[in-house]
Amino acid sequence: MQKLIKDGQIQADTWTLLAKAEGEAAAVEVPAGQVIIPVAVWHAQKDALQQRTDIGVWLDSDEAADLIGADANRFPVLAVNFPLFMDGRAFSTARLLRERYGFTGELRAVGNFIRDQLCYLRRCGVNAFAFADPETNLEDAVKSLSDLQEYYQAAVDQPLPLFRRRA
Amino acid sequence: MYIYDEYDHSILRQRIAQFRDQTARFLAGDLKPEQFLPLRLQNGLYVQRLAPMLRINVPYGMVNSAQLRKLAHIARHYDKGYCHVSTRQNIQYNWPDLTEVPDILAELAEVGMHGTQSSGNCIRNTTSDQFAGVAPDEMIDPRPYCEIIRQWSTFHPEFAFLPRKFKIAVTGSTQDRAAVQVHDIGLQLVHNDQGEVGFKVYVGGGLGRTPVIGVAIREFLPEEDLLSYLEAILRVYNLFGRRDNKYKARIKILVRALTPEVFAQKVEDEWQHLKDGYSKLTQEEITRAKGFFTAPAYEQLDNAAAQAALDAQAADSVAFGKWLQRNVREHKIAGYASVTLSLKPTGVAPGDITDSQLEVIADLADQFSFGEARTTHEQNIVLADVKKADLFALWQACKTAGFATPNIGTITDIICCPGGDFCSLANAKSIPIAEAIQRQFEDLDYVYDLGDIDLNISGCMNACGHHHVGHIGILGVDKSGKEFYQVQLGGNASNDASLGDVLGPSFGADDMPAVIQKIVDVYVANRTDEELFIDTYRRIGAAPFKEKVYAKAN
Ligand code: HEM
Ligand code: SF4
Numbered sequence: 185m186q187k188l189i190k191d192g193q194i195q196a197d198t199w200t201l202l203a204k205a206e207g208e209a210a211a212v213e214v215p216a217g218q219v220i221i222p223v224a225v226w227h228a229q230k231d232a233l234q235q236r237t238d239i240g241v242w243l244d245s246d247e248a249a250d251l252i253g254a255d256a257n258r259f260p261v262l263a264v265n266f267p268l269f270m271d272g273r274a275f276s277t278a279r280l281l282r283e284r285y286g287f288t289g290e291l292r293a294v295g296n297f298i299r300d301q302l303c304y305l306r307r308c309g310v311n312a313f314a315f316a317d318p319e320t321n322l323e324d325a326v327k328s329l330s331d332l333q334e335y336y337q338a339a340v341d342q343p344l345p346l347f348r349r350r351a
Numbered sequence: 352m353y354i355y356d357e358y359d360h361s362i363l364r365q366r367i368a369q370f371r372d373q374t375a376r377f378l379a380g381d382l383k384p385e386q387f388l389p390l391r392l393q394n395g396l397y398v399q400r401l402a403p404m405l406r407i408n409v410p411y412g413m414v415n416s417a418q419l420r421k422l423a424h425i426a427r428h429y430d431k432g433y434c435h436v437s438t439r440q441n442i443q444y445n446w447p448d449l450t451e452v453p454d455i456l457a458e459l460a461e462v463g464m465h466g467t468q469s470s471g472n473c474i475r476n477t478t479s480d481q482f483a484g485v486a487p488d489e490m491i492d493p494r495p496y497c498e499i500i501r502q503w504s505t506f507h508p509e510f511a512f513l514p515r516k517f518k519i520a521v522t523g524s525t526q527d528r529a530a531v532q533v534h535d536i537g538l539q540l541v542h543n544d545q546g547e548v549g550f551k552v553y554v555g556g557g558l559g560r561t562p563v564i565g566v567a568i569r570e571f572l573p574e575e576d577l578l579s580y581l582e583a584i585l586r587v588y589n590l591f592g593r594r595d596n597k598y599k600a601r602i603k604i605l606v607r608a609l610t611p612e613v614f615a616q617k618v619e620d621e622w623q624h625l626k627d628g629y630s631k632l633t634q635e636e637i638t639r640a641k642g643f644f645t646a647p648a649y650e651q652l653d654n655a656a657a658q659a660a661l662d663a664q665a666a667d668s669v670a671f672g673k674w675l676q677r678n679v680r681e682h683k684i685a686g687y688a689s690v691t692l693s694l695k696p697t698g699v700a701p702g703d704i705t706d707s708q709l710e711v712i713a714d715l716a717d718q719f720s721f722g723e724a725r726t727t728h729e730q731n732i733v734l735a736d737v738k739k740a741d742l743f744a745l746w747q748a749c750k751t752a753g754f755a756t757p758n759i760g761t762i763t764d765i766i767c768c769p770g771g772d773f774c775s776l777a778n779a780k781s782i783p784i785a786e787a788i789q790r791q792f793e794d795l796d797y798v799y800d801l802g803d804i805d806l807n808i809s810g811c812m813n814a815c816g817h818h819h820v821g822h823i824g825i826l827g828v829d830k831s832g833k834e835f836y837q838v839q840l841g842g843n844a845s846n847d848a849s850l851g852d853v854l855g856p857s858f859g860a861d862d863m864p865a866v867i868q869k870i871v872d873v874y875v876a877n878r879t880d881e882e883l884f885i886d887t888y889r890r891i892g893a894a895p896f897k898e899k900v901y902a903k904a905n
Pocket of ligand 2: 768810
């Protein structure tokens with residue numbers, strides 16, 4: 185089974201990610217078990233999937249947090265995708281899911297982000313990291329979570345900016 | 352000046368350790384070059400034509416003598432004995448060795464300096480007026496706000512991977528010396544009707560391939576809301592800025608695509624969620640930031656007596672008089688003056704400065720200006736707080752050290768990017784063009800008669816040399832592998848900012864001094880008393896200039 189980093193620990197990943205399919209989102213078959221589905225599939229099949237508690241949703245980098253909006257807390261897992269690690273939209277999306285829509289469950293980064301972004305992602309509210317690159321050394325990656333330990337500005341993990349904490 | 356406390360130092364130490372590790376992983380092959388690229392850029396490291404280039408931040412241009420000595424030390428030990436003041440008030444080294452960069456950064460950290468976010472698609476060094484705090488026309492000192500922005504933007508977790516680089520400038524004077532309208536965000540400090548301090552907010556200015564003058568999206572933003580409002584702008588940009596084409600990724604393109612009104616509305620909507628959050632500035636924090644920029648220990652001086660003595664010295668020495676006229680400006684405190692050290696003697700690349708010159712400036716700052724200096728976006732250095740009584744001694748020291756060239760604001764005080772001599776993106780050389788024009792205008796009396804003229808040169812359309820906003824702008828262009836130069840007239844970076852108009856077909860390098868001479872001749876023939884070049888151009892338009900410059904020789 186794939187592994188991921190969650191809450192600073194390396195763990196087995198019990199969720200599968202359903203890729204975006206060609207064609208109609210309504211026609212996509214959502215398998216049984218814990219599955220993270222594209223947001224379009226969620227919107228197209230909401231009625232059928234309402235009752236399932238083993239459904240998560242992922243947002244691509246061009247899909248805004250308000251596509252999930254007030255629904256956020258009905259999901260145990262949400263994910264933000266990095267098609268390229270340089271595409272930084274997910275940082276804003278993650279903050280919005282946490283700060284505007286109050287999401288408290290597992291928020292994971294998926295796709296092509298790199299280890300050197302972990303610290304910032306964590307600050308934006310991401311608490312799980314599922315690297316697309318299977319070569320990634322997770323033991324080493326965990327270390328990057330603590331690259332920076334003091335911060336100037338407010339973010340999810342430290343809502344008080346330094347100027348409100350400075351002695 | 353802002354002094355780092357234990358928080359600032361520990362944040363910087365963590366950053367250097369992180370970068371040291373990233374560099375080691377890159378050298379060991381564990382980090383791919385394309386992954387290392389944005390990481391090294393965010394630490395100031397470019398890879399250039401001949402060698403890497405390292406860009407060191409000088410936040411809003413403020414630098415003290417200890418920092419100047421450290422910069423000198425780095426130029427001497429890790430580089431070729433000189434460095435370069437950039438058009439964004441930063442310092443650039445052109446020949447560092449990649450493996451030594453973490454050591455350079457560690458040395459800089461000792462004096463509170465770094466290359467953090469000096470490149471890359473993130474919020475860059477915030478720039479400001481080099482006469483902040485001392486200019487007679489200043490309403491509000493911008494530096495405390497610049498420092499607040501520096502802290503907020505440094506390692507901002509949400510905005511480290513923006514669609515493109517992002518530049519903020521702040522001014523607090525009636526005369527804009529920070530070119531705020533050609534920045535991604537330009538902030539003009541103002542008072543409202545109740546006398547409260549706030550900002551007029553411009554967005555979407557910028558040069559480069561698509562030059563744009565910024566538009567005001569808010570006439571008055573209360574000072575407490577500075578950070579939450581910036582956060583709202585940046586978030587809208589991060590989410591909606593184009594990422595498919597790097598040439599269309601700047602905020603100026605987004606503002607235009609949405610229209611300024613729609614963009615402003617999106618920002619306001621976003622801001623409603625943020626404005627009353629913890630990022631709202633407290634009066635304590637504003638006061639704390641201001642506490643670093645209080646007046647130094649000025650003496651009570653007799654301005655009239657000091658001025659009389661200066662006049663006598665100027666009468667004795669024509670050269671000193673010229674320097675006073677061009678390189679010295681009024682100060683808001685009686686008996687003091689601000690002095691610009693010219694980094695533009697003929698034959699030196701504009702903005703270049705040697706290790707020993709840096710040390711001389713450090714000494715002069717200690718001796719004459721409370722130990723502080725400022726870099727300018729025109730690529731010079733300012734000693735802001737000099738007693739008028741010390742000006743003669745300071746001038747003599749400047750002469751010896753090579754920066755007494757009395758040309759500030761004139762046609763030979765050229766802004767010039769490194770161009771084809773250093774930069775891998777260049778279409779043409781720019782430094783030799785600057786030199787040829789300086790030689791053409793060697794007669795100082797004539798140059799003074801011409802008055803203030805901004806002449807700016809860029810080696811390609813990226814516009815590092817700000818050619819679009821030069822009264823006379825020169826752009827290096829490539830025509831089937833040969834270097835040519837396009838001339839633009841009528842640009843302006845100050846209050847009534849404007850972009851230059853292309854005069855016509857481009858010229859070969861050898862023609863440039865004569866072309867600029869003809870342009871100046873047309874100005875001289877047409878100006879009214881005291882009229883500046885830019886005003887004559889605006890009055891008579893491009894036609895007379897075209898006619899003269901492109902006239903058939905016969
Ligand atoms: C030597 C290596 C350099 C490289 C590779 C480089 C690269 C670039 C690039 C790619 C742009 C593009 C901007 C755009 O498309 O918006 C740019 C713009 C700019 N660069 Fe440089 N540059 C270099 C040196 C410098 C130097 C020496 C200065 C200052 C003297 C400078 C200051 C600027 C400024 C002010 C802009 C502004 C354009 C704007 O406002 O949009 N750069 N540079
Ligand atoms: S304007 Fe062009 S040539 Fe000049 S420094 Fe910038 S990128 Fe290089």
